[in-house]
Amino acid sequence: MTADAPAPSRPVIDPRGPRFGAAITTVVLAVALLLSGTVVGTVLVAWQAIAFGLGALVGLQAQPYGIVFRRLVRPRLSPPREMEDAAPPRFAQVVGLIFMVVALIALVAGLGIVATIAVALALAAAFLNAAFNFCLGCEMYLVWARLRHS
């Protein structure tokens, strides 16, 4: 976090950050589902797409929930036992972004059921990450790599 610290060869993060972000994502997507069909519901899906998009395309340091964690939560916690590679949670942001883009396209196209399914799957993934430390994007990674190079 300090500016004068030597830059690590690979970016590392506090592992509690992505879990905190997953908890906020869980709440946002649950409310988005409850308000599905309303303007607020669509705005929440769009907001979550922006949040995932910043984390996936710019980097975790630009992810809004990560910024909240670093500014407001982390200063109140003791230092983590070990830092973790930033690549897995960033890949998870990409997976989340894909679900949100599918949901938004479906909403625009008037396919409400498709949007509900996409948001529901993303909600399940975010909840599993927050509650059980289960990273769906990470688990999918090797299966995806096997298929891609087959």
Added chain:
Amino acid sequence: MNSIWVVVGVLALATAFGLWFRRVNGRVRDSGAMVPMAGPDDPPAAIQSSSPQTLALAEALTGRLGERATIVQFSSAFCQPCRATRRIVEEACVIIPGVSHVEIDAEENLELVRALDIRRTPTVLFLDRTGAVRKQASGQPRKADVIAALGEILPGGTPDFEI
């Protein structure tokens, strides 16, 4: 409202899955399907059984088998528990001499990953001294389970160490 039931249903299903995952993740189990079971007096299972899986693994481990047992860990960059698993296995190898730890990058060895049907990282294989896969775990195993698994596959039964 219909949507409240969607939210309740999703969270209930995810909770059930999460509890199941917590129970099975990293559990060490016998791997009967991968290699024919070898009896205690019939060690050269890896030589006798020449399935493609066994051959692929034997080729990858040439010269790297441990004296008494080998732990093969498949890892990838996109794997948070791989680092903790490496530490656990290395600690077990310190306690129990004659066991080697071989870490294989899953993404760079996709042929082998396919041959062994490995779907997750970390996946940990426990090989006896002949190189036959006797036990395996997918997900981060507990240290006590790693030591117990080694105790079962080491030649001569229970090893002489204290936890």
